[in-house]
Amino acid sequence: MFLQLIISGLSIGSLYALIALAMVIIYKASEVPNFAQGEMAMISTFVAYALLITAKASFVVSFLGALLFAVLLGMFIEFVALRRAKDPNILNLIIITLGFEMVLYGLASWKWGAEQKHLPFPISDTDVIQFGTVVVSHLDIATMVVALIVMITLFLFFRYTKLGIAMKATQQNVIAARINGIRTNRITSFTWGLSSLIGAVAGILLSPVATLDPNLMMDPLLKGFAAAVLGGMTTLIGPVIGGYLLGVIENLFGAYVSLEFKSVVAFLIIVFVLWFKPSGLFGKHYVKKV
Amino acid sequence: MSGLIAFPFISPNYYVYMLNYMAVNVIVAMGLNILIGYTGQISLGHAGFFAIGAYVTVLFIDKLHVPFFAALFVAALLAAAFGFVLGLPALRLEGPYLAIATLGFGMAIIQVIGRAAVFGGRNGLLVSKMSIGPYVLNTDKELYFMIIPMTVILVFAARNIVKTRVGRALVSIRDSDIAAETMGVNVTYYKTLAFAISAFYAGIAGGLYAFVIGFINPGSFTFILSILFLSMVVVGGLGSVLGAVMGGIFISFLNLKLESVQYIPGFGDMLVIISKKWMSVTGLPNISSIIFGLILILIVVIEPLGLYGFWIRTKKYWKTWPF
Numbered sequence: 268m269f270l271q272l273i274i275s276g277l278s279i280g281s282l283y284a285l286i287a288l289a290m291v292i293i294y295k296a297s298e299v300p301n302f303a304q305g306e307m308a309m310i311s312t313f314v315a316y317a318l319l320i321t322a323k324a325s326f327v328v329s330f331l332g333a334l335l336f337a338v339l340l341g342m343f344i345e346f347v348a349l350r351r352a353k354d355p356n357i358l359n360l361i362i363i364t365l366g367f368e369m370v371l372y373g374l375a376s377w378k379w380g381a382e383q384k385h386l387p388f389p390i391s392d393t394d395v396i397q398f399g400t401v402v403v404s405h406l407d408i409a410t411m412v413v414a415l416i417v418m419i420t421l422f423l424f425f426r427y428t429k430l431g432i433a434m435k436a437t438q439q440n441v442i443a444a445r446i447n448g449i450r451t452n453r454i455t456s457f458t459w460g461l462s463s464l465i466g467a468v469a470g471i472l473l474s475p476v477a478t479l480d481p482n483l484m485m486d487p488l489l490k491g492f493a494a495a496v497l498g499g500m501t502t503l504i505g506p507v508i509g510g511y512l513l514g515v516i517e518n519l520f521g522a523y524v525s526l527e528f529k530s531v532v533a534f535l536i537i538v539f540v541l542w543f544k545p546s547g548l549f550g551k552h553y554v555k556k557v
Numbered sequence: 558m559s560g561l562i563a564f565p566f567i568s569p570n571y572y573v574y575m576l577n578y579m580a581v582n583v584i585v586a587m588g589l590n591i592l593i594g595y596t597g598q599i600s601l602g603h604a605g606f607f608a609i610g611a612y613v614t615v616l617f618i619d620k621l622h623v624p625f626f627a628a629l630f631v632a633a634l635l636a637a638a639f640g641f642v643l644g645l646p647a648l649r650l651e652g653p654y655l656a657i658a659t660l661g662f663g664m665a666i667i668q669v670i671g672r673a674a675v676f677g678g679r680n681g682l683l684v685s686k687m688s689i690g691p692y693v694l695n696t697d698k699e700l701y702f703m704i705i706p707m708t709v710i711l712v713f714a715a716r717n718i719v720k721t722r723v724g725r726a727l728v729s730i731r732d733s734d735i736a737a738e739t740m741g742v743n744v745t746y747y748k749t750l751a752f753a754i755s756a757f758y759a760g761i762a763g764g765l766y767a768f769v770i771g772f773i774n775p776g777s778f779t780f781i782l783s784i785l786f787l788s789m790v791v792v793g794g795l796g797s798v799l800g801a802v803m804g805g806i807f808i809s810f811l812n813l814k815l816e817s818v819q820y821i822p823g824f825g826d827m828l829v830i831i832s833k834k835w836m837s838v839t840g841l842p843n844i845s846s847i848i849f850g851l852i853l854i855l856i857v858v859i860e861p862l863g864l865y866g867f868w869i870r871t872k873k874y875w876k877t878w879p880f
Contacts, residue, residue, distance in 0.1 A: 294653065299653075300652075300653035300657070348857075352857050353857070353859070353860075354857075354861045357599075357652045358597070359857045359861055361599065361653075361656060362787070362853050362854075362857050363853070363854055363857050365784055365787070365788075365853060366851065366852075366853030367850060367854065368850065369847065369849050369850030369853070370846070370847050370850030370851060371850075372843070372846055373843045373847035373850065374847060376843035376846070377837065377843045377844060377847070378835075378836045378837060379840070380839045380840045485780075489661075492657055493661070496654055496657050527672055528668065530664075531668050534657075534661030534662070534664065534665055537657060537658065537661060538646060538658060541650060541654060542646060542649075545650055545654065546654075
């Protein structure tokens with residue numbers, strides 16, 4: 268029972284980790300928590316749905332199409348609004364992302380209505396594999412594997428590719444990066460695209476267990492955000508561990524303490540952690556220069 | 558001023574209701590502006606304080622038979638106490654961390670209210686008519702004469718707060734909390750005070766809102782409402798009393814109008830045609846969310862000072878006209 272809870276916690280936790288990663292990547296690039304992340308992923312999932320059902324494309328084509336759409340959407344948002352903010356302090360940037368959150372939410376509910384849809388998925392969530400006493404569905408395994416692959420690719424990308432290193436440089440110091448010949452504006456745009464892509468992967472993986480409606484990512488976004496804050500928003504490993512931790516703790520809490528308040532526990536943890544470590548578990552404490 | 562007094566006698570009932578609704582929102586915007594615009598602390602959980610105000614007022618009147626003013630005051634004080642508690646972690650948090658903490662607070666309040674039987678659970682509570690002593694306020698018109706004076710008083714109180722020593726302390730914290738501390742401003746005290754005042758305003762507004770609408774349930778105090786409050790402050794203009802008033806009026810007007818967007822002549826018909834062709838007609842009311850989002854984005858991109866900024870610019874333009 269206990270092990271079972273941990274496994275299913277890790278499965279949902281890997282989705283939280285992906286969303287948290289997506290948020291942290293943007294946070295490091297533009298210094299704003301991206302509240303539109305969830306809706307960006309949600310609308311990308313709807314694009315997959317539209318390609319699959321309405322345009323009758325194959326799974327591969329429609330998922331790749333949705334991911335491509337996600338990248339373009341992320342770059343578009345950065346290009347159209349974030350870059351043009353007159354006074355880009357944190358409050359104004361948060362307001363822009365909240366604005367996009369509302370716009371995307373409105374668009375999705377206008378187009379696809381509030382009725383719930385179901386995205387057919389090639390991997391079943393009822394077929395299971397048994398390991399001793401623990402039962403794991405194919406979908407859970409796929410989720411964990413895909414999430415791991417995305418994370419490992421991401422770490423390799425940031426370490427070994429030119430684009431990844433340029434992104435890291437831009438995140439660290441825009442002016443220095445520009446002096447070294449990096450087109451920082453373009454890199455920031457790419458960063459948004461990358462982050463949106465990761466979010467869309469999470470959205471698509473989530474859609475078979477949840478019902479596909481405009482509220483799809485509302486809760487997962489908050490959990491992902493919570494995971495990012497829990498792990499610390501200055502590192503990349505922090506949010507991943509935060510995501511897994513949150514998934515497991517939440518599951519255990521739901522089983523042993525109270526199922527009703529399962530969704531509140533995330534925020535209790537955050538408040539508790541922030542009380543002792545204001546920059547999250549793995550974040551370096553940031554000392555302000557005057 | 559005299560226009561405000563004469564208004565309910567010459568206009569249809571719906572507009573009186575609309576003005577009541579606007580006034581309530583102006584109060585929240587005013588309080589939130591003290592927190593965001595003057596102190597520079599973000600809150601995405603004001604719907605929580607608003608809900609506390611509404612529920613506590615209603616329950617105190619219905620269950621304990623406390624007179625209206627006492628109940629409202631207790632509710633607002635309770636909201637302020639919650640604001641104070643939320644202000645404590647805010648001493649160490651900033652930016653995104655504060656945003657998530659306040660957001661979590663707002664969600665948690667709604668979860669608790671939605672689950673507990675005292676608060677009527679998901680079904681909510683029916684609000685009885687407001688009564689002051691022997692008088693029962695039956696109509697929107699009577700409510701109007703209760704709400705508008707309170708709004709005016711609260712707006713002037715806010716103006717006094719921000720124009721005096723307290724307000725200057727808050728602004729200095731917004732501009733640089735370290736500099737403020739070196740100058741001898743007690744940052745701990747003023748940050749928590751800003752949260753408490755802001756929550757107090759939201760609490761009073763919540764109590765009044767319950768009577769304007771006549772019915773409260775957890776569904777009316779969602780995260781979206783917190784964003785709506787935030788957009789009032791941002792659209793009106795951060796850090797200005799007049800801005801909060803304008804923003805509150807403007808956004809609540811839009812909110813009421815956009816609920817039935819398809820009945821707006823011209824624009825609405827166009828939207829219906831677009832919906833039939835490419836979108837879905839049932840989803841049409843969601844257009845309000847799109848419009849609010851666009852307004853938020855445009856304000857930040859074009860005029861970060863909001864309506865107040867436009868007002869200042871127009872005024873300057875006419876003052877110095879040919880130049």
